[in-house]
Amino acid sequence: MREISLDRLRTLVAIADGGSFADAARNLHLAPPTVSLHIAELEERIGAQLLSRKRGQVRPTAIGEALVERARRLLADAAQAMDDVQRQVMGLAGRVRLGASTGAIAHLLPQALDELREQHPAIDVQVAVLTSHETLARLADGTLDVGLVALPQPPVAGLAIKPWRRDPVMAFVPAHWRSPARATPEWLAAQPLILNDATTRLSRLTTEWFAAAGHHPMPRIQLNYNDAIKSLVAAGYGAALLPHESTTPTPDPRIVMRPLRPSLWRRLGIAHRAAGVERSTQHVLDVLWKQRLG
Template sequence: MREISLDRLRTLVAIADLGSFAEAARVLHLAPPTVSLHVADLEERIGAPLLTRKRGQIRATPIGETLLERARRLLAEADQALDDVQRQVQGLAGRVRLGASTGAIAHLLPQALETLGRHHPGIDVQVAVLTSQETLLRLADGSLDVGLVALPQPPLNGLVLRPWRRDPVMAFLPASWRAPARIAPAWLAERPLILNDASTRLSRLTAEWFAAAGLNPRPRIQLNYNDAIKSLVAADYGATLLPHEATAPQPDPRIIMRPLRPALWRPLGIAHRAGQVERATQHVLDVLWQLRAANPRDPGVGGQPEASGRQAPEGGGRRK
């Protein structure tokens, strides 16, 4: 069965609105015989007359009125669809699917979304909470557009992965503990620990940090939700190792934060598919790169992170 052409429907609507084949031809920039052909083609397709011509007036038949009602809606929806797509092509609107871990979502992503909302309010960012491996797999199969992933990662065909930023991993300790100015693996291994679960890159980073000192401590609990981990630290349940972004708020006053000795860093990268990037996706990438520029401890910048949070004398905080 042949489909009804939108061009023919547009011709029928123009004739009904203008009351003239000749005027419809002029407005639509068509030859008069083409306008007549469009109507004849529709009537053949429908199997009934659509217009009547009496005393120089053109009117729609009842069947023509039914088709005109539907045609106006179809044409309006088609015009709206083209307008929406054009806005997306121009980067004024669109949907961008982004995958990231809870750590990146907690403080870094809200800053980017706030900036994006000010400059490009028509762009809708849909966020999925995923591990780095899940993010890369979904980028590869086309179900994500942008990913924030822990580094390093093995290269994947068809994906672009670039270093974005790195943030110091800090010790978060109950404020009741008497802690040294810098936390060494041996001191921390003797205390109750709350660590990220084994599925995360941070878990591997912290395990390597302890292993370099010949230690393999067993945590009291493993989680993959940093705010929940901090809540447990505030409740005096144990200590943890978490990244701390320079722009993140200071922790709960029941928590003290200390740098590590040796220092440990959490590197992150931005991943997207290779090839042409849609403008909406590019706008998201641009605001994320602005966060990289705002990071005072960008990759390659030396120096040990300074202690912050409430201070306390050394000692105490032994394993419970």
């Protein structure tokens, strides 16, 4: 079945508005035979007469009037769709899909999103809580536009993965514990621990940090939500190893932070498709790069 062309509908509306084929031809910058051809094709497609000529004026028939009413809405919707797309092409509006871990979403994204809202209020950022592996997979298949991922990562064809931040991993310890000025693997391995679960890059980092000193502690509990871990530390349930971003609020007074010896760093990168970055996505990347540290 042949579809009805918007150009044909536009011609029908122009005739209804102007009352003649000649006026429609002038307004649409078409040759008169082309206007006649458009109407003939429409009437053949519909299977009914759409226009009638009375006293030298062209008017829609009842069927034509119904089609003109629908055509006006279709043409307005098409114009609005083109305007919306053009605004996105120009970077004035759009939707950007971003993947990140809970830690980045809780403490690193809010400041960037607030700045984006002030500069580009019509850009909507849709955030998904994902592991780094999931983020890279979705970037590769085109269902994400930007990702915040733990580093290092192997190269992925078609993606750009660049260093973004380097934040120190600290020992978060209940304030009522007697703790050293610097937390060592030996001291922490002897304490009850609350650690990130094994699906996270931070879990692998801390496991390697302990193993380098010959320790393999078993945590009391493993979670993948840093704020919940801090709440358990504040309650005295155990100590934790977590990254400390300089922009995060002051910890709960029931928690003290101790630097690690040897030091340990959590590195994050920004990932996106290497080619064809839309302007709205570039605006999101720009505000994220302003938070680059380390």
